[in-house]
Amino acid sequence: MMHSYEIIQNGASRSFPTVDDSKGDDPKGDEFLTNTSGSGDILIYLGDVPQLQPDDTDRTVLIELDLECLGVHTGEASGTEGSDVLGFARYRNGNDAPGRLIELVRQPQSSEAAITAARQMFEAAGFDVVVALDRPGRIIDRLVRPQYNAAMRFLDDGLASAEAMDMTSRMGLGYPDGLIERTQRGDLERHYDISKAIYDMTGLAEYAPSRMSCVAKQRKAE
Amino acid sequence: MTSNIKKIAVCGAGGTMGAGIAIVAARAGIETICYDMAAPGLERARAQAGSFFTKSVERGKMSEEDRTATLARMTDTTDLNDLADVDMVIEAVFEDLQTKRDLFTALNKVCDEKTIFASNTSTLSITEIASGCGREDRVVGLHFCLPAQMMKLVEASQGMNTAPKVFQAAWDWAVQVGQVPVETQDRPGFILNAVLVPFNNDVIRAVEAGIATPGDIDKAIKSGLGYKMGPCELLDLIGLDTQVRLCEAFYPVTLDPRASAPPLLRRMVAAGHLGRKSGKGFYDYATA
Numbered sequence: 166m167m168h169s170y171e172i173i174q175n176g177a178s179r180s181f182p183t184v185d186d187s188k189g190d191d192p193k194g195d196e197f198l199t200n201t202s203g204s205g206d207i208l209i210y211l212g213d214v215p216q217l218q219p220d221d222t223d224r225t226v227l228i229e230l231d232l233e234c235l236g237v238h239t240g241e242a243s244g245t246e247g248s249d250v251l252g253f254a255r256y257r258n259g260n261d262a263p264g265r266l267i268e269l270v271r272q273p274q275s276s277e278a279a280i281t282a283a284r285q286m287f288e289a290a291g292f293d294v295v296v297a298l299d300r301p302g303r304i305i306d307r308l309v310r311p312q313y314n315a316a317m318r319f320l321d322d323g324l325a326s327a328e329a330m331d332m333t334s335r336m337g338l339g340y341p342d343g344l345i346e347r348t349q350r351g352d353l354e355r356h357y358d359i360s361k362a363i364y365d366m367t368g369l370a371e372y373a374p375s376r377m378s379c380v381a382k383q384r385k386a387e
Numbered sequence: 388m389t390s391n392i393k394k395i396a397v398c399g400a401g402g403t404m405g406a407g408i409a410i411v412a413a414r415a416g417i418e419t420i421c422y423d424m425a426a427p428g429l430e431r432a433r434a435q436a437g438s439f440f441t442k443s444v445e446r447g448k449m450s451e452e453d454r455t456a457t458l459a460r461m462t463d464t465t466d467l468n469d470l471a472d473v474d475m476v477i478e479a480v481f482e483d484l485q486t487k488r489d490l491f492t493a494l495n496k497v498c499d500e501k502t503i504f505a506s507n508t509s510t511l512s513i514t515e516i517a518s519g520c521g522r523e524d525r526v527v528g529l530h531f532c533l534p535a536q537m538m539k540l541v542e543a544s545q546g547m548n549t550a551p552k553v554f555q556a557a558w559d560w561a562v563q564v565g566q567v568p569v570e571t572q573d574r575p576g577f578i579l580n581a582v583l584v585p586f587n588n589d590v591i592r593a594v595e596a597g598i599a600t601p602g603d604i605d606k607a608i609k610s611g612l613g614y615k616m617g618p619c620e621l622l623d624l625i626g627l628d629t630q631v632r633l634c635e636a637f638y639p640v641t642l643d644p645r646a647s648a649p650p651l652l653r654r655m656v657a658a659g660h661l662g663r664k665s666g667k668g669f670y671d672y673a674t675a
Contacts (some may be wrong), residue, residue: 256611266611293610295603304599304607308618311645312586325578329569333578336540336567337532341613344582371585371645 169205176212180255232362247274259351311371353381401428405479407535415564491520514546523548585645623662
């Protein structure tokens with residue numbers, strides 16, 4: 166089923182930043198923004214999200230998320246929350262350009278019809294779509310940030326050189342790039358922000374930002 | 388780079404890893420003794436090696452003459468005494484500290500005093516494996532990746548008593564046979580498993596917490612990170628019982644909560660959901 170969508174943007178969007186052709190950015194972001202109908206059965210908020218109005222819930226509403234949970238915008242009800250309002254984020258490795266993946270964020274009682282509509286809309290625009298429960302880090306950052314923190318701690322502890330660790334990632338684990346180079350390319354300061362946000366919400370030690378990222382954060386602040 | 392290691396032995400050559408290491412050595416011109424305690428395993432491994440080299444010939448990577456010569460360089464034995472004159476022994480036996488210690492202690496009585504002992508352990512300490520074997524200065528870690536005949540990476544590590552020259556000799560040999568060694572400290576899991584085992588456990592915990600389906604986790608990792616295989620697919624391939632064993636080797640020496648076997652993993656193993664080999668794991672292979 167084809168869906169039309171309206172976009173309300175307030176400030177910069179992390180999922181759909183201005184495409185820089187010189188950097189080889191994926192043009193799908195621009196296409197998605199220009200293909201909006203001005204109205205439609207799906208309403209998308211990009212950037213800063215205003216306080217939701219009751220009328221908005223008449224149709225599927227998608228809220229672009231950054232580091233926060235969807236519940237920040239919708240409220241929660243002891244695990245029974247859920248409506249036609251969903252969250253989403255286009256995955257980026259830190260501050261790298263976003264790719265094809267859309268993480269669609271649901272709550273326990275989210276409307277299945279809304280999830281289906283949102284999935285169909287993004288897939289029709291050429292994106293890969295996965296559905297994640299409304300938890301810190303969604304799928305990828307939840308899984309990779311502890312790994313990146315551990316890799317940086319291993320480096321600090323002298324387990325191996327950064328080159329050896331990255332080579333092991335590529336040649337032993339089959340990853341397209343090394344854990345250290347990937348974290349640095351995505352910006353250590355952004356790694357700090359993501360890890361800190363998840364750590365604050367979970368209290369789990371593996372999300373405590375690595376020393377290297379703390380240094381990067383402090384240097385940016387100076 | 389030239390190595391003085393011209394003849395090696397692989398202990399546990401009837402297993403998947405050992406058989407792969409033997410292939411790596413033999414195809415690089417190294418005389419290779421394939422040792423295992425039971426002959427049937429060696430026979431299977433030899434058949435697999437023959438099949439592997441046949442495919443190499445078909446793909447133009449090896450001539451028929453080379454295939455014949457390479458197989459001729461591989462000698463099977465179940466008698467440890469046949470390893471007396473090798474330059475290096477690489478053990479790829481069961482991942483158990485006492486088993487490896489006992490093997491090296493026995494080899495110390497059999498092998499020439501200059502023979503290097505290399506362990507293919509993926510989780511155990513090289514220093515602890517070497518301890519008490521009688522030649523602690525000649526024990527190194529050479530951890531190959533599965534399948535060894537396809538994967539170039541080798542994690543090379545020294546124990547606390549390893550002589551630098553011995554480590555260099557093992558390193559040079561690895562380079563000579565076409566592998567790519569990386570140096571790691573003698574720490575649990577070295578680099579590869581220290582990174583992978585906790586990550587895979589995190590994935591299992593995410594499934595258990597209902598964060599996403601295994602299919603969506605795999606899709607996210609492949610699309611978002613560019614991995615060739617999703618972590619649930621990988622776990623099904625390596626076997627969920629293997630993941631439990633890795634956790635049991637890894638957690639007690641690290642006390643890292645991420646390395647402890649998640650409850651879902653233990654339940655799946657108890658239910659016989661071991662992955663591809665049992666027909667069911669995170670995915671159902673019965674209809675595949």
